[in-house]
Amino acid sequence: MKRNFTVRQGALDGVEVFLSVARHRSFRRAAAELGMTPSAVSQAVRVLEARIGAVLFIRTTRSVGLTEAGERFLSQAKPAFEELLAASELARGLGQRPSGLLRLSVPRAAVPILLEPLIATFCQAYPEIEVEIAVSKELTDLAAEGFDAGIRLGQFVEPDMVAIPLTPPFRLIVVGSPAYFAERPRPERIDDLRGHACVRWRRSSGALALWSFNDNEQPIEIAVAGPLIASDFSTMLGAAIEGVGLAQVPEPIAAEALAADKLVHVLEPFAPMTPGVFLYYPSRRQMMPKLRAFIDHVKQRESSIR
Template sequence: MKQNFTVRQGALDGVEVFLSVAQHRSFRRAAAELGVTPSAVSQAVRVLEARIGAALFIRTTRSVGLTEAGERYLSHAKPAFDELVAASQVARGLGQRPAGLLRLSVPRAVVPILLEPLVASFCQAYPEVEVEIATSKELVDLAAEGFDAGIRFGQFVDADMVAVPLTPPLRLIVVGSPAYFAERSRPSHTDDLRQHACLRWRRSSGALALWSFDDNGRAIEIAVSGPFIAHDFPTMLGAAVEGMGLAQLPAPMVAEGLKAGSLVQVLESFAPVIPGVFLYYPSRRQMMPKLRAFIDHVKSRSIDQGKTPGT
């Protein structure tokens, strides 16, 4: 059976009034400082005294003084109230300008693709913001884990998140090393993958990811087999470079290897297009200036350079 609970009222009611009266030793001057009537100040003090259970002031027609209880209350209440005011100012500052700690949950694969070219310039542009990147293949609960935002490939972002595209859509490319192809023929069709060692990726759910292809406009998925299973794209990329087998990876990840000749692309005509990389967060209403600054910085860099960051 549900019980009716209410938030206890008045835990701090009257404290600011008490401190003002104690400072000025006058109800009238305290009222002027607070912008209320002297009777309102007197009523607030009476309520505070009743809640505490002790008289805090000695009142005469000529002066106002503190009782022993009032002196002790003042010695504890003033520093505590000053701390509360300072805390409010700090919080207000973080809500008004880019400052504080910006925590991002990011898969390891995205760091060299997107973040490395941007974090240094962002930190230089916003010296009051500290950036913390926590790499994880898990889709973490941003609010529960204390993250401001996450960065993931678009297909892994939940529909209830606000998503900001950081790159255009990407192609998934099948690659292998020259050493691997030295002893094997290159596949010309997805059916040929049955004869090849394919490096696989285990999702955070525990399932092995299927390989996706575009067969003349028809999306298909294939369960491949091979000697090696990785839990992230960078590990799978390293295995491909070492000649352990074929890997299917986002195009930006393999661009350097293709250019250097350490990787060779195959099945080009079957390469599918997937959603790009997105920054996501729970609500626009909760966006702090530090996160807005980061989003704007990424967008401006992309526009200024005329290309997607990191590609």
């Protein structure tokens, strides 16, 4: 059976006073160090002794010494209290300056397009911050899995998240290779896709994604068929370049292949707009300096690009 262990409320009260008295062997000098009155120091020690159930000091009019119980308590309490102070200083440092480990959950396709140039300049600007990039196709529970922030397409970001745009809105486009179209006619209408091989995308939920279009300002979705199912846009794009079939991908991902004539854009009048890619995180109130530094760096970079 699992047992729950907690620190009893007030268990640490009086420990700092005890350590100061033990160090100086004097209630008066301890009081001066702690900014307390000698009577308040004496009262704090009495309360601690009562809680522990043992006398910790031998008091005379001329000196203060430790009992055997006091010596044992000192041997354990002193290093533990010093570790607690060190932990507090470390946490305070992380809360006051940009430092520590910044963990980001990102989709694979965002790494070469967005993160590689951004992270390079960020690491140079903030050498005290370590950046960890976890590539995942799933929508990560940031708090539960220990991430500071995530990057996703805007339509997949939960409404209770704070979201910052990393890109302008862009289109979802259908592309195919010249080799693929050498053997098949290019689709002119959405219904023409029924006669084409299409590379499909399986969402993290397990469902196959429908292809989205905009027909006379009306959003529509259709199911397509084809020989390959992938779980990320990079794989879909590569398959389209190799002539496996048509793929519907974010336009920025396909831009380089389109410019190099490795892909051809079809059904252009029906391409729907998406909100773009966003950096998202749970709450401004819980923001650490390392995340604030990253957000400011993102905004500064976007301003310089414009």
